[in-house]
Amino acid sequence: MTSLHDIIVIGGGPAGCAVALSFLKSHPNGSIIVLSDADPERFKIGESLPPEAARLLGYFDASLPAALSAHLPCAGTASAWTNASLEEHDAIMNPFGHGWHLDRAHFDEKLRAAASGAGAKFSRARVTAVRRDNDQWIVESDVGSAVTGRWLVDASGRRAGVARLLGLRTRKLDDLLSVYALFSSTSGITDDHDTRTLIEACPLGWWYSALLPSKQRLVAFHCDASSAKGAVRTRTGFLDLLHDQTEHLARIVRGHEYDLSAADSATPAGPQTTAACSTQLEGWQTQLYFVPVGDAALSFDPLSSQGMMTALEMGCILGTELAANVKQLDGFSDERVIVQRVTERYAQVWARFEKSRRYYYSVQSRFEGEFWASRRV
Ligand SMILES: Cc1cc2nc3c(=O)[nH]c(=O)nc-3n(C[C@H](O)[C@H](O)[C@H](O)COP(=O)(O)OP(=O)(O)OC[C@H]3O[C@@H](n4cnc5c(N)ncnc54)[C@H](O)[C@@H]3O)c2cc1C
Structure with a gap:
């Protein structure tokens, strides 16, 4: 002891x-x-770390805010929530500046x-x-x-x-579940520079996506656990649902020739699920x-x-x-x-x-x- x-x-x-x-x-x-x-x-x-966090991190340890430069600045949010078109909130309008995709x-x-x-x-x-x-x-x-x-x-x-x-x-x-996957560009050329957080509502729930410092794109679908029992947890089911239910996100995935990332020590194989309630x-x-x-x-x-x-x-x-x-x-x-x-x-x-x-x-x-x-x- x-x-x-x-x-x-x-x-x-x-x-x-x-x-x-x-x-x-x-x-x-x-x-x-x-x-x-x-x-x-x-x-x-x-x-997604909001801009306000930098101050608190600086209170904890003066070196922590500077260490955020290893991550990706987030330019704001774009959401198709109340409307089918994207509503944008640029980080430049935020008195605390930009946040980060970590x-x-x-x-x-x-x-x-x-x-x-x-x-x-x-x-x-x-x-x-x-x-x-x-x-x-x-x-x-x-x-x-x-x-x-x-x-x-x-x-x-x-x-x-x-x-x-x-x-x-x-x-x-509630019983919210997140089904998420990492995407990489199949062309090997990373021409996606959209560092906003994208949010898109759909009939069964909502999606979000964020470009990560690794240049992979995180795509996550949120729904009730009861409606995520079957195909959505599979690679094909997840991709089908994404293309079927989203407009903006599907355009990004198609436009940058994204596909699910191959698994390695830091990348999970295929869609993963986690409780988000x-x-x-x-x-x-x-x-x-x-x-x-x-x-x-x-x-x-x-x-x-x-x-x-x-x-x-x-x-x-x-x-x-x-x-x-x-x-x-x-x-x-x-x-x-x-x-x-x-x-x-x-x-x-x-x-x-x-x-x-x-x-x-x-x-x-x-x-x-x-x-x-x-x-x-
Ligand atoms: C799908 C999803 C997306 C999210 N996206 C965002 C986002 O974009 N921005 C945001 O701010 N928040 C987000 N969150 C929430 C955010 O991740 C959590 O609020 C945050 O991680 C909470 O921090 P924590 O320290 O309480 O817990 P955690 O970060 O979960 O840390 C808990 C730690 O405890 C350790 N641990 C657990 N059990 C044991 C044990 N028995 N023995 C020893 N160690 C143990 C774990 O290894 C872990 O390191 C998201 C959550 C989900 C589910």
Whole structure:
């Protein structure tokens, strides 16, 4: 058994790294360990980083904003949502400037490097069991001996795997599924320079596409899990649906002679599926010295494009509060105070998200059907 840490974080994505970075900013001598099984060589979906993120990254570590130059600047969005024609929002109109299309695995790895440089201990491990004993958390993983800590932070992402180990459950707002694939130009000539995020509604759901730093194009279709049972998960079915249901995206794919990328170590073979539903972790306040953060606490429909930004912001706030608790500052020394503050903050974020989600789905009136109707209420 290792020495007692102030904080154990499980998950080294944006939320977990933000907790570590902000905790150490407020308490440089604090002890925080991050256990993460992330593989920096594997493709990770979730590439659109909004422009506002640069400021927060700069607060965490002055070198992080400059490191964004390794990714692709995003020129704005073009969406066929309320109308069949594209409505464009240029980044030049945004006071924060442009956002980025990230090589997501590389971006997350950079965050982990920054947190490690700030003094967080990292262990590449998959957590398999957690329990509370003698006023401390004991965390077991597939690597080495158990780790002990005062606080346990679940930053394990949308599945909230750690909370599940504690018997907690998430509440799902819907059953949204993302079926996605990477495309490469078959001609070998990359003449696609459209760095906007493209969004296109269709009868069964909606599509989005983004050019990536690798020059591959990510294409993702979002629908109810029940309508994605069959062919859409196959290469031919995915391509047929794309050409059948979209106008703008199909034109880009045809115009630049795109086809699904061949699989390699960083590119998945054929269309992949992942849950994209909006979720809220319930009942976590019953646990002592335990807080979920990022997608483990609240996860959002990707249409909102707020996943990473919210994970970074929530992680920043939580890390600062935990540092104050560990230092026993007035007003923060009581564990329940932190839980209360975080609960209130999450409730505000969720209420805002639900309101805007309902709004965006209700302004799309070109298509009827179960997918759209269920999201307008
Ligand atoms: C289809 C889709 C598209 C999206 N697109 C965007 C987008 O364009 N822009 C955007 O901002 N957001 C997007 N998101 C959301 C965004 O990816 C998430 O909100 C963000 O990754 C949340 O960060 P996180 O740190 O909470 O979780 P994650 O990034 O999921 O990180 C969790 C980490 O925990 C680790 N982990 C999990 N279980 C264990 C365990 N048992 N032991 C050890 N480690 C563990 C994982 O390896 C991972 O590294 C999208 C999501 C989906 C589903």
